[in-house]
Amino acid sequence: MLTLECPYCGVKAEETELQAGGEAHLKRYGPGSSDDEFESYLFMRKNPKGVHFERWRHAYGCGKWFLAARCTATLEVFGTYSAQTKEPPADLQAKIKAKRPNWEGYK
Amino acid sequence: MSKAVSALGGVSHKGFAEVAEAGLRGMITVRGDLSSAAMKKAVKAATGTAVPAARRIEIDGDKAAAWMSPDELLVMVPYEGAQDAVAALEKALAGEHHLVADVSDARSVFTVKGSKAPEALMKLCPVDFGTLAEGEIRRTRAAQVAAAFWKSGADEFTLVSFRSVAGYVMGLLEVSSRKGGEIFPA
Numbered sequence: 346m347l348t349l350e351c352p353y354c355g356v357k358a359e360e361t362e363l364q365a366g367g368e369a370h371l372k373r374y375g376p377g378s379s380d381d382e383f384e385s386y387l388f389m390r391k392n393p394k395g396v397h398f399e400r401w402r403h404a405y406g407c408g409k410w411f412l413a414a415r416c417t418a419t420l421e422v423f424g425t426y427s428a429q430t431k432e433p434p435a436d437l438q439a440k441i442k443a444k445r446p447n448w449e450g451y452k
Numbered sequence: 453m454s455k456a457v458s459a460l461g462g463v464s465h466k467g468f469a470e471v472a473e474a475g476l477r478g479m480i481t482v483r484g485d486l487s488s489a490a491m492k493k494a495v496k497a498a499t500g501t502a503v504p505a506a507r508r509i510e511i512d513g514d515k516a517a518a519w520m521s522p523d524e525l526l527v528m529v530p531y532e533g534a535q536d537a538v539a540a541l542e543k544a545l546a547g548e549h550h551l552v553a554d555v556s557d558a559r560s561v562f563t564v565k566g567s568k569a570p571e572a573l574m575k576l577c578p579v580d581f582g583t584l585a586e587g588e589i590r591r592t593r594a595a596q597v598a599a600a601f602w603k604s605g606a607d608e609f610t611l612v613s614f615r616s617v618a619g620y621v622m623g624l625l626e627v628s629s630r631k632g633g634e635i636f637p638a
């Protein structure tokens with residue numbers, strides 16, 4: 346069972362109180378972008394075995410979207426953070442790097 | 453005006469805990485900047501309480517203010533007073549970015565009473581009751597529908613759901629509180 350702490354209300358919500366929202370930190374390509382960029386934005390997603398950054402919504406709680414870093418292989422949760430964030434916080438990245446020395450890093 | 457009635461007519465069941473539909477309650481959704489001076493004043497005037505901190509409910513007699521999200525409160529007043537409270541809140545928040553909506557008729561309220569009341573809820577809600585604080589309102593789900601509850605007395609919880617699922621929620625509570633279904637039998 347996956348348990349994530351919502352950074353907005355602090356509830357340690359288990360999976361069934363949450364709604365998964367897919368990969369985090371996507372760059373949106375809209376009007377004026379190339380076909381390749383737009384296709385990539387719509388369809389291409391990372392699917393790592395290991396460290397992954399995701400969007401989650403506290404659907405049965407405060408209703409807010411937040412972001413989470415976890416390991417897709419072990420379900421270890423490294424941390425959750427505000428959705429008003431362009432990339433994972435530096436301290437969270439350092440924590441992940443310490444736990445997963447072979448992690449290629451956030452790109 | 454037609455006579456307002458609650459969804460289930462105040463039905464109740466007695467198992468290892470007593471579950472009952474609590475009847476009509478005035479409920480007002482208020483959204484806006486919860487830290488603003490205008491919001492503090494508006495909530496104080498509506499309920500007599502402070503703006504609740506995150507995940508807290510502030511209760512004063514038959515009125516209360518509950519924290520629903522970083523930008524949303526649920527103001528509770530007697531059912532008959534809801535429309536006046538909406539007007540007063542609108543006036544107090546005029547000029548601020550805000551929303552005030554009377555949701556009284558969109559909600560149903562239940563009470564779960566008895567020393568084993570938590571056990572009836574534990575089976576329905578994925579909540580760690582060991583970490584549930586006094587004065588905390590917990591938004592969660594009851595089986596398949598959204599719900600929120602708080603400790604409203606020494607041996608009593610009050611639970612709120614959408615009115616459209618009142619029958620379903622009462623069914624859950626009745627089954628969950630049947631004698632023999634205790635989680636920690638004496």
Ligand SMILES: [Zn+2]
Pocket residue numbers: 351352353354355356403406407408409
């Ligand atoms: Zn939350």
